[in-house]
Amino acid sequence: MNSAMDEETPLVVEDSRTEPVNHTRDVHILSWAFLLIFLAYGAAQNLESTINTEGDLGTISLGILYSSFTFFSLTASSVVRVIGSKSALLLGTTGYWLFIAANLKPIWSTMVPASLYLGFAASVIWVGQGTYLTSTARSHADDYKVHEGTVIGHFNGEFWGIFASHQLVGNLISLALLKDGKVLDGNVTVLCRSFTVHNRGGSTSGTTVLFIVFLCSMTLGTILMCFLRKRDSKEEEGLQKSAVTFYSSVVSLSKSVITPLYDVRLLLIIPLIAYSGLQQAFVWAEFTKYVVQPILGEAGVGGAMAVYGAFDAICSLAAGRLTSGLKSITLIVSGGAFLQGIVLVWLLLKFSVSSSVLGIIYPFLIAAIWGIGDGVLNTQLNALIAMLFKHDTEGAFAQLKLWQSASIAIVFFVSPYITLQAMVWAMLAALCISLAAFLFLTLKVERAFSSSAS
Numbered sequence: 495m496n497s498a499m500d501e502e503t504p505l506v507v508e509d510s511r512t513e514p515v516n517h518t519r520d521v522h523i524l525s526w527a528f529l530l531i532f533l534a535y536g537a538a539q540n541l542e543s544t545i546n547t548e549g550d551l552g553t554i555s556l557g558i559l560y561s562s563f564t565f566f567s568l569t570a571s572s573v574v575r576v577i578g579s580k581s582a583l584l585l586g587t588t589g590y591w592l593f594i595a596a597n598l599k600p601i602w603s604t605m606v607p608a609s610l611y612l613g614f615a616a617s618v619i620w621v622g623q624g625t626y627l628t629s630t631a632r633s634h635a636d637d638y639k640v641h642e643g644t645v646i647g648h649f650n651g652e653f654w655g656i657f658a659s660h661q662l663v664g665n666l667i668s669l670a671l672l673k674d675g676k677v678l679d680g681n682v683t684v685l686c687r688s689f690t691v692h693n694r695g696g697s698t699s700g701t702t703v704l705f706i707v708f709l710c711s712m713t714l715g716t717i718l719m720c721f722l723r724k725r726d727s728k729e730e731e732g733l734q735k736s737a738v739t740f741y742s743s744v745v746s747l748s749k750s751v752i753t754p755l756y757d758v759r760l761l762l763i764i765p766l767i768a769y770s771g772l773q774q775a776f777v778w779a780e781f782t783k784y785v786v787q788p789i790l791g792e793a794g795v796g797g798a799m800a801v802y803g804a805f806d807a808i809c810s811l812a813a814g815r816l817t818s819g820l821k822s823i824t825l826i827v828s829g830g831a832f833l834q835g836i837v838l839v840w841l842l843l844k845f846s847v848s849s850s851v852l853g854i855i856y857p858f859l860i861a862a863i864w865g866i867g868d869g870v871l872n873t874q875l876n877a878l879i880a881m882l883f884k885h886d887t888e889g890a891f892a893q894l895k896l897w898q899s900a901s902i903a904i905v906f907f908v909s910p911y912i913t914l915q916a917m918v919w920a921m922l923a924a925l926c927i928s929l930a931a932f933l934f935l936t937l938k939v940e941r942a943f944s945s946s947a948s
Contacts, residue, residue, distance in 0.1 A: 514637040514638055515633070515637060515723075517630050517631075517633055517634035517637070518634070518649075520626075520630050520722055520723055521627070521630060521649050521652055521653060522652075523718055523719070523721055523722055524583075524623070524626065524627065524630075524653060524719070524722060525652055525653045525655075525656035525657065526656060526715075526718060527583075527715045527716070527718040527719045527722075528623070528653070528656070528657050528660075528715070529656050529657060529659065529660050529663070529715070530711050530712065530714050530715030530718065531587060531590055531711070531712050531715035531716070532590075532657065532660040532664075533660040533663045533664035533667065533711060534590070534594060534664065534707075534708035534709070534711045534712050535590050535593070535594065535708075535712075536660050536661055536664045537664030537665060537667060537668045537704075537708070538593070538594055538597060538705070538708060539556065540664075540665075540668070541668065541701075542555060542556055545597075545600070545701055546597075546600045546605070549602075551600060551601075551602065551605055552600075552605075553906075555605045555606065555608075555609045556609070556906060557903065557906050557907060558606060558609040558610060558613070559593075559609040559610075559612055559613050559616075560613070560899050560902050560903035560906060561613065561903050562609065562610045562611075562612070562613020562614060563612075563613040563616050563617055563895070563899040563903070564613075564896060564899045564900040564903055565613065566613050566614040566616075566617040566618075567617040567621075567892050567893075567895045567896035567899060568892070568896065569617075570617035570618050570620075570621040570888075570892045570895065571621055571886075571888035571889045571891070571892035573585075573618050573621075574618065574621045574622050574625055574888045574892075575888055578724065578725075579622045579625040579626040579629065579725055580622070580626065580719075580722050580723075580724050580725060581622075582618045582619065582621065582622030582625075583619055583622045583623065583626060583719050583722070584716065584719055584720070585615065585618055585619070585622075586615045586616065586618045586619020586620070586622060587615070587619065587712065587715065587716040587719065588615060589608075589611050589612040589613075589614060589615020589616060589619075590612060590615065590616075590619075590712055591709065591712050591713070591716070592608050592611060592612065592615075593608045593609065593611075593612045594705055594708045594709050594712060595608075595705075595709060596608035597701075597705050598702060598705050598706075616895075616899075617892070617895055617896075617899075620891070620894075620895045621888055621891045621892045621895060623653075623891075624876060624879070624880070624887070624890075624891030624894065625725075625887050625888050625891060626722070626725055627649055627650065627653055627876070627880075628646065628880040628887050628891075629725040629887070630649060630725060631645045631646040631648075631649045631650075631880065632645075632646075633725070634649075641818065641819075642881075643817070643818055643819040643820075643877075643881055644817070644818045644819075646817070646877050646880045646881060647813075647814050647815070647816070647817020647818060647822070647823075647873070647877050648814050648815060648817070649814070650814050650817070650872075650873045650876045650877045650880075651810055651811050651812070651813055651814010651815055651817065651873050652811065652814060653814075654810035654811075654814065654869065654872045654873045654876070655807045655808070655810035655811030655814065655869075656807070657810075657872075658803060658806035658807035658810050658865075658868075658869060658872070659803060659804075659807040660803075661799060661800075661802065661803030661806070662800050662803040662804060662807075665799060665800060665803075667704070667707065667708075668704060671703055671704045671707065755893075757883075758938070759882055759883075759935060759938070759939065760883070760890065760893060762931045762932065762934060762935035762938070763875075763878065763879070763882075763931075763932065763935060764893070764897055764931075765924070765927050765928035765931045765932075766827075766871070766875065766928040766929070766931065766932045767875060767893070767894055767897040767898055768897045768898070768900070768901045768924065768928065769871075769901070769921075769924045769925055769928040770868075770871040770872070770875060770898055770901075771897065771898035771899065771900070771901030771902045771905075772901045772902075772904075772905060772920075772921060772924055773834060773864070773867060773868060773871070773921065774868060774898075774902060775901065775902040775904075775905035775906065775909075776905065776917065776921060777799075777802065777864060777868075778905075779905050779906060779909040780905075780909065780914060780917050781860070781861075781864070782798070782799065784914040785841070785845070785856075785857055785860065785914075786798045786857045786861075789853055789854060789856070789857055790854065790857055797858070798857045798858055798861045799861065801858050801861045801862050801865070802861040802862070802864060802865040802868075803865065804865070805861070805862040805863075805865030805866050805869070806865035806866070806868050806869045806872075807869070808869070809830075809865065809866040809868075809869030809870060810869040810872060810873050812869075813826050813830075813869055813870050813873045813874060814873050814877075817873065817874065817877050819881075820878075820881070820936060820939060820940065823874045823877060823878050823881075823936075824932075824933070824936045826870055826873075826874055827870060827871070827874050827929075827932060828929070828933070829870070830866060830867040830869075830870030830871060830874075831867070831870075831925060831928075831929045833863050833866055833867055834863065834864060834867040834925060835922070835925055835926075836863070837860050837863050837864060838918050838921055838922045838925065839922070840860075841860075841914070841918050842915065842918050842919070842922070875894065876891075876894075879891060879894055882939070905917075
């Protein structure tokens with residue numbers, strides 16, 4: 495009998511062995527789902543101030559959106575804790591879908607509520623994205639026994655590389671569907687005078703066709719997200735305990751907002767987070783208006799922004815592959831900041847509108863350099879937060895979106911009232927302050943690590 499048991503034992507052990515989960519599958523799904531959703535939203539955002547001009551409906555809607563985004567970033571971490579990261583991603587897509595649908599009939603009673611709700615949905619989806627991607631990277635590192643920092647860097651590089659290409663893809667779709675007439679938008683030149691598609695029932699404007707295509711793209715992205723694996727036990731327990739957990743989350747909301755700010759590391763990162771939002775809004779609100787359009791005309795803005803998007807995507811992939819820990823993050827961020835600093839100084843001292851060959855090349859060169867800087871900040875900030883704030887991932891990513899969206903909202907509101915030179919001076923000051931705080935943080939963390947190791 496003992497011999498029979500001995501013969502059976504190896505079989506039991508062998509059957510219990512399981513292959514590690516392929517976590518990269520979820521990174522691919524997440525990245526392509528975001529591309530499908532944001533190629534639609536990004537292009538729609540570019541069109542707002544051009545197609546919804548009555549009473550500045552489009553511009554005001556964007557200001558409301560980012561103000562709402564800023565406010566709801568305070569509560570986003572609590573929502574993600576309650577429902578889990580995957581559910582937060584799915585919930586977040588509803589806001590983007592509703593915003594695009596509202597543009598099918600863009601009036602105050604549709605756009606304002608849609609913008610307010612999208613602010614909430616955006617805060618939830620981005621905190622969910624950071625939490626989900628970080629959890630996936632840690633699970634992959636644990637299962638395959640590889641360096642966690644390297645995996646976080648690689649996964650963030652893939653996500654942001656694919657995500658950044660939404661600017662190029664969405665722009666091409668807009669150019670293809672809106673063919674009749676050129677109108678300049680703050681971020682991209684789009685051909686947006688409505689053309690007519692004739693059919694039996696009458697006609698459909700080109701913008702209507704475009705937004706229907708965008709809704710289809712977003713729907714595909716949402717369906718793709720459904721195939722993501724759940725990443726934490728909260729997602730399975732959230733529905734049963736939602737009432738109790740939500741109540742406790744509301745009661746402790748002030749703590750979840752204020753407590754992270756007691757962490758000196760976060761305080762030192764906040765200036766860099768705010769700058770990352772400023773430099774994105776600078777491209778949308780200032781660069782195309784004051785640099786590209788006067789030199790290349792309206793037709794050249796789309797090309798410059800395509801270059802920006804292409805270099806953003808390439809740099810995101812490359813920076814992610816080079817990320818392995820705090821030292822690599824420090825070097826990469828410093829390099830990206832140095833490049834953007836050169837552009838800002840050049841705009842202050844040397845920039846002038848010129849029709850020469852070099853003058854025509856300058857906007858494309860600046861767009862490429864700025865795209866590199868944006869790719870660096872996107873990948874490295876997310877990787878840095880994932881590495882430093884393991885105890886409160888949701889709260890840390892909520893702070894990231896809070897300060898980014900607040901700085902973007904500020905640029906949208908003040909841009910019409912200040913000159914390019916004033917904006918560049920403000921950007922340069924913000925860059926110097928944020929880089930100094932970031933370098934001080936790296937020294938502080940390195941010293942703490944060295945002390946604990948000894």
